[in-house]
Amino acid sequence: MTPLYIGLAVLLFALALFLLSGRQRHAAGLPGGRVIYSDTRAWGTVEKPFFDEELGLTGKPDYLVEKNGRIIPVEVKSGKTPEAPYDSHIFQLAAYCYLVHQSTGKRPPYGIIHYTGRDFAVDYTPELESALLDLVANIRIDERQAEVGRSHEEVQRCLHCGFREACDQRLG
Numbered sequence: 477m478t479p480l481y482i483g484l485a486v487l488l489f490a491l492a493l494f495l496l497s498g499r500q501r502h503a504a505g506l507p508g509g510r511v512i513y514s515d516t517r518a519w520g521t522v523e524k525p526f527f528d529e530e531l532g533l534t535g536k537p538d539y540l541v542e543k544n545g546r547i548i549p550v551e552v553k554s555g556k557t558p559e560a561p562y563d564s565h566i567f568q569l570a571a572y573c574y575l576v577h578q579s580t581g582k583r584p585p586y587g588i589i590h591y592t593g594r595d596f597a598v599d600y601t602p603e604l605e606s607a608l609l610d611l612v613a614n615i616r617i618d619e620r621q622a623e624v625g626r627s628h629e630e631v632q633r634c635l636h637c638g639f640r641e642a643c644d645q646r647l648g
């Protein structure tokens with residue numbers, strides 16, 4: 477896979493996560509995440525992206541924490557702190573857990589999403605992994621289609637969407 481192709485795959489994956497997460501959550505019953513206190517001094521930066529050839533998945537969490545021999549990925553999100561992690565953020569974190577597991581052989585028991593005002597631990601359960609694999613499979617199917625349909629009816633979501641200008645299915 478060439479670097480350009482990998483870059484395209486990442487971009488498509490990020491967009492597809494955003495588009496698909498609405499319908500996927502309904503089917504998967506994603507874990508909501510629990511509020512935790514985490515010591516940011518233990519967070520180490522990640523030098524190189526992880527890559528999984530089988531799924532064609534690549535990505536770099538913002539930080540990794542080593543705790544009792546386990547490696548925990550941390551994703552930092554700016555902006556408003558939600559009451560519970562957004563579905564797309566949970567899937568992104570799950571993808572990092574998957575990549576850490578494949579690359580190191582150590583399965584993260586959970587990952588951390590750091591919002592400005594609160595940290596959430598999201599358990600990397602077999603159910604979440606399975607939902608991630610289903611999502612990636614759906615993305616691969618959608619990639620072969622000329623057009624991917626909107627997965628929700630939320631005007632506010634479209635109003636705050638970074639793809640709004642380019643999207644012909646936007647609401648509001």
Ligand code: SF4
Pocket residue numbers: 495626627633634635637638639640643644645646647
């Ligand atoms: S503008 Fe709305 S429909 Fe289009 S990608 Fe964004 S959230 Fe989805």
